[in-house]
Amino acid sequence: MERCSPMSLYSVLEEVRVLISSSYVPMSFITIEDLGQKMISCSSFFDLPFLLTLATILVATLFIILKQKLSKTAVVSNLPPGPWKLPIIGNIHQMVGDQPHRRLRDLAGKYGPDVMSLQLGELPYIVISTPEAAKLVMKTHDVAFASRPYLLAADILYDGCKDIAFAPYGEYWRQMRKICTLELLSAKRVQSFRHIREEEVSKLVDSLSTAAGFRGACESDSDVVHCFKISDLYPSLNLLPVLSGFRAKLEKMRKESDSVLDQVIGEHKSRRTAGRKGDGEKEDLVDVLLNLQEEQDLGVPITMEVIKAVTLEVFLAGIETSTTTIEWVVSEMMKDPKVLQKAQQEVRQVYGDHDGRNYFDEANLDQLKYLDMVIAESLRLHPPLPLLVPRENRDQKVELNSYEVQVNTNVIVNAWAINRDPRHWTDPERFFPERFENESMDYKGADFQFIPFGGGRRICPGISFGMAIVKLTLANLLIHFDWTLPTRQESIDMRECFGMTLRRQYPLQLIPTLYLYGRVF
Numbered sequence: 001m002e003r004c005s006p007m008s009l010y011s012v013l014e015e016v017r018v019l020i021s022s023s024y025v026p027m028s029f030i031t032i033e034d035l036g037q038k039m040i041s042c043s044s045f046f047d048l049p050f051l052l053t054l055a056t057i058l059v060a061t062l063f064i065i066l067k068q069k070l071s072k073t074a075v076v077s078n079l080p081p082g083p084w085k086l087p088i089i090g091n092i093h094q095m096v097g098d099q100p101h102r103r104l105r106d107l108a109g110k111y112g113p114d115v116m117s118l119q120l121g122e123l124p125y126i127v128i129s130t131p132e133a134a135k136l137v138m139k140t141h142d143v144a145f146a147s148r149p150y151l152l153a154a155d156i157l158y159d160g161c162k163d164i165a166f167a168p169y170g171e172y173w174r175q176m177r178k179i180c181t182l183e184l185l186s187a188k189r190v191q192s193f194r195h196i197r198e199e200e201v202s203k204l205v206d207s208l209s210t211a212a213g214f215r216g217a218c219e220s221d222s223d224v225v226h227c228f229k230i231s232d233l234y235p236s237l238n239l240l241p242v243l244s245g246f247r248a249k250l251e252k253m254r255k256e257s258d259s260v261l262d263q264v265i266g267e268h269k270s271r272r273t274a275g276r277k278g279d280g281e282k283e284d285l286v287d288v289l290l291n292l293q294e295e296q297d298l299g300v301p302i303t304m305e306v307i308k309a310v311t312l313e314v315f316l317a318g319i320e321t322s323t324t325t326i327e328w329v330v331s332e333m334m335k336d337p338k339v340l341q342k343a344q345q346e347v348r349q350v351y352g353d354h355d356g357r358n359y360f361d362e363a364n365l366d367q368l369k370y371l372d373m374v375i376a377e378s379l380r381l382h383p384p385l386p387l388l389v390p391r392e393n394r395d396q397k398v399e400l401n402s403y404e405v406q407v408n409t410n411v412i413v414n415a416w417a418i419n420r421d422p423r424h425w426t427d428p429e430r431f432f433p434e435r436f437e438n439e440s441m442d443y444k445g446a447d448f449q450f451i452p453f454g455g456g457r458r459i460c461p462g463i464s465f466g467m468a469i470v471k472l473t474l475a476n477l478l479i480h481f482d483w484t485l486p487t488r489q490e491s492i493d494m495r496e497c498f499g500m501t502l503r504r505q506y507p508l509q510l511i512p513t514l515y516l517y518g519r520v521f
């Protein structure tokens with residue numbers, strides 16, 4: 001069988017990533033101007049799907065007005081405070097702009113510093129913006145808020161949410177989460193994947209040695225992304241994704257990612273039947289999942305669909321967040337040459353003159369204390385998922401700070417705002433790794449003022465895995481190269497671009513100069 005090329009895997013998955021990002025946080029698309037423009041660019045004004053979509057929206061609008069008028073439910077008086085909302089769209093108009101984390105921080109400052117209510121389309125939201133309120137959601141009421149809101153993209157791409165991040169709270173999620181923490185991403189497993197990381201980082205160093213430039217780009221979201229996230233905010237209009245073509249696009253994407261994943265899994269299976277199954281050293285995540293499939297005593301059987309959903313998710317969750325982190329760390333170091341120099345000196349001191357190999361292994365990485373602080377400080381200012389992954393209280397209403405949170409409310413935790421809360425951080429906007437000499441650097445869910453990986457039951461299970469990739473890559477970039485800005489460029493543009501992760505708006509372009517045996521070439 002022909003081996004599946006990593007590039008074909010990457011390009012299909014990249015498209016999937018863009019699609020998922022379209023639904024990930026339903027506010028990132030709401031640019032009124034965009035909405036009009038993209039609607040027109042996606043479907044010419046007179047084409048049938050567009051007219052049908054428009055007609056559905058009009059009928060649905062009447063339906064919603066009627067429903068609201070006839071609604072017998074008592075008006076809830078002690079909802080958390082929030083900005084005034086318009087009929088039908090709620091607060092969508094207040095989300096205009098492409099930086100929802102900043103927009104939400106500003107709105108919260110005005111209307112609900114701890115907990116704020118919003119209505120986006122049909123859906124009630126609360127926005128959490130302080131460590132104290134985050135603690136209430138992710139610790140005190142963690143179980144009540146442990147579910148995830150329904151997302152059409154996750155439903156289709158992960159075959160009915162058979163992944164971990166979007167699986168509703170319940171037996172299935174519990175088992176998959178257990179498999180994830182004990183089998184897939186445990187410290188022991190992370191260690192056993194060391195050879196893969198080292199191989200990959202070595203390839204990166206090789207390619208940088210021959211080609212010049214480190215370039216991290218923020219891919220602009222496709223029209224699809226901007227056009228159709230609106231359908232997530234009006235779940236009762238189930239014709240909307242059909243008429244707009246969003247459902248068809250997702251289904252096509254699912255087919256494509258399925259065929260790539262089938263090929264990847266097929267290759268693993270052939271290797272196993274060819275008798276190389278016992279080669280523990282070379283096992284990867286797919287092998288681990290295939291091993292689990294053979295176990296009979298699991299409450300939820302590991303079907304091929306489950307393996308595909310989890311593989312896809314680990315790829316998306318792992319790659320995107322880790323590369324985003326690396327990109328911001330490098331950007332911050334380039335902005336502050338003293339930090340770059342200090343981090344570089346540390347790495348070169350710990351590893352000494354390397355003996356001509358184009359990589360070094362992970363041993364001694366834990367001696368790089370300053371690099372740890374640099375990464376933590378970058379995660380504080382640039383958490384790749386600034387609004388985490390939304391939660392939902394699916395089964396019960398919750399009393400939060402004496403406010404009432406109605407059942408089925410979407411919960412957004414603004415980690416980006418919390419990580420720079422001036423009541424908890426001195427000079428919060430400054431990139432200053434040394435602050436962690438005196439402050440706790442615990443991002444594993446114990447300190448709610450620093451939550452780049454979230455917290456509670458839904459905290460990221462890939463912290464060790466992700467940090468191993470990030471640290472190894474950065475250490476290699478620092479030891480093997482000296483870095484400079486292109487001659488024409490005097491400073492680094494740090495503007496952000498909100499998508500599935502919070503990436504750089506503009507590519508980071510740097511010139512690497514190979515550093516070998518203490519000599520610069």
Ligand code: HEM
Pocket residue numbers: 164165166177180185313314315317318319321322325383384385388389390452453454455456457458459460461462463465466467470
């Ligand atoms: C620097 C790297 C990473 C960052 C910053 C990050 C961040 C996050 C955040 C903020 C969440 C949501 C937590 C919440 O809702 O409270 C999350 C969830 C998740 N992450 Fe990560 N992540 C990273 C790397 C990884 C890696 C490498 C993997 C897997 C290989 C991974 C797998 C997951 C999964 C499966 C979930 C869903 C957990 C659940 O819903 O139970 N992450 N991550």
